[in-house]
Amino acid sequence: MDNHSKESNSLLDLVLPKGILAYFTVSNIEHTEETVNIYLSENNIVPQEYINDKLVSKGFFDEIRIQDFPLRGKDVYLLIKRRRWLNESTGDTVVRNWDMVAKGTRMTKEFAAFLKVVSRFQTGALAITLV
Secondary structure, three states, X not given: OOHHHHXXXXXXXXHOXXXXXXXXXXXXXXXXXXXXXXXXXXXXXXXXXXOOOOEEEEEEOOOEEEEEEEEOOEEEEEEEEOEEEEEOXXXXXXOOOHHHHHHHOOOOHHHHHHHHHHHXXXXXXXXXXXX
């Protein structure tokens, strides 16, 4: 990773909910005079509880839109694409269980609240304000 990438990730760590870059990749950032849109795609990392199963990535659910804290007077939106996998042995669709992630790791209340919101909505375009 070059210095520019390290600086970009450090800046993103300050802007995004703490810990999100462990599970998501920023695929795009768009900004206008009024808004900043940060596009996040869930990484293809098998959920821990399925580590011994044969999972195949089957793309993403519909993107959801979550309003985050404003930045320099601009509304900030996180546009999130959650991944889904197919469990080849059961035929079931699998998603990451954010409740299990929250219980098994140390994270800020802010990030736990963020994960709770993300886990509630798997499809649709919804604007939610985190408090």
